[in-house]
Amino acid sequence: MIDFRIEPELQAKLDWMAQFVRDECEPMDLLFPGHGAPYDVANEESRAHMKPRQDRVKAQGLWGCHLGAELGGPGYGQLTLALMNEILGRSYWAPTVFGTAAPDTGNSEILAMFGTDEQKARFLKPLMDGTIVSTFSMTEPQAGADPKEFTCRAWQDGDEWVIEGEKWFSSNARYAAFLIVMVVTNPENPLHGRMSMLIVPTDTPGIEFLRHSQTMGDSKGADDGTHAYIRYNKVRVPLDAMLGGPGEGFKVAQARLGGGRVHHAMRTVGKCQRAIDMMLERAVSRRTQGKPLGEHQFVQGAIADSIIELEQFRLLVLKTAWIIDEVEAGRAPHGGARTHIAMCKVQMAKVYHDIVQRAIQLHGSLGVTLETPLADMWMGLPSLALADGPTEVHKAQVAKAYLKNAAPAPGLFPSEHIPTRLAAIRARQS
Secondary structure, rough: OOOOOHHHHHHHHHHHHHHHHHHHHHHHHHHHOOOOOHHHHOOOOHHHHHHHHHHHHHHHOOOOOOHHHOOOOOOOOOOHHHHHHHOOOOOHHHHHOOOOOOOOHHHHHHHHHHHHHHHHHHHHHHHHOOOEEEOOOOOOOOOOOHHHOOOOOOEOEEEEEEEEEEEEEOHHHHHOOOEEEEEEOOOOOOOHEEEEEEEEOOOHHHHHHHEEEEEOOOOOOOEEEEEEEEEEEEEEHHHHHOOOOOOHHHHHHHHHHHHHHHHHHHHHHHHHHHHHHHHHHHHHEEOOOOOEEHOOOOHHHHHHHHHHHHHHHHHHHHHHHHHHHHOOOOOOOOOHHHHHHHHHHHHHHHHHHHHHHHHHHHOOHHHHOOOOHHHHHHHHHHHHHHHHOOOHHHHHHHHHHOOOOOOOOOOOOOOOOOOHHHHHHHHHOO
């Protein structure tokens, strides 16, 4: 039975988180703005501001909640994480303050699952302590996220791997202590056995940052982008830098991407709720045509559509989280949540787009200024539809999952063809 009840102890934690995010994390968004700000470990002012807040989170037992107990975390499970991430989604500093910022969440999971004791001590521990950040370096300039077109390769030379090729849009690499790089090591294998994952410290000789690309919402400064275009120019790492075995890169990647996609969706619920909260406040604060905005039916319709759409999406996210927990508990088959995770990825950008657009409209000219969070939300929309794979890929995945279980009609007409069904009924009754 699907059960979304919230126990009093958990509700108390959620209440504490909600108040803390509003009082402590949202102000950090204003004090230290910029997409890369939460990852800039060299900014002494922001780190000094953040450290006591992280300590308070740790004292509440809410640090690094994404890791299961078997991986050294608190083991809350995905359903609880859905409720927590909804709260964290209101602020772009909150995930860092709570030790759950992407891509460090996914990278910490695969380090915990596939790393050696030495790798865990060198990379996972400081990552979980929040003293360093990391990057997942997968997509390529000529291929995007399509692994069939990847050309960045690695080959064994004695007791080292040698990496050569380029990677594109390696987010926050300029701040990272290490990169987890997907490379072609076994080109002769079938697609899912060609890739491998390597840990590469960013100070390794041969790593060349060609540029740091800016996205919508970044300033137009000469060099303040956060998405790196990297050339790996015969970069050498030891053989034990590999996570998993040769050709197991897909297996390692899926261990992080599924969770990352649903966590994006969880946080998007929180972003949408913040936009709705702003709509509601505006509707009862602003007057036009002699009455409050909220008394106009067009406005009521926009508010109702937004609330209903978010509630539908929230329930999809919660059900997906519940399925993941069932899979991890052995009560559902491996991969049982894959289709629902894809559903979340598809709906995430659409629901966010529609709700934020309505919120901007209700705020009029103020909505298109940089004086509310709405502009930042709007500029983040295109990236949300592309992160962890474009929406179209996930739509196809959902359709294929259902099509493979569909059966063709047994005769000339569809199985729901009324004349054919009536004839069959009458034949049985005669």
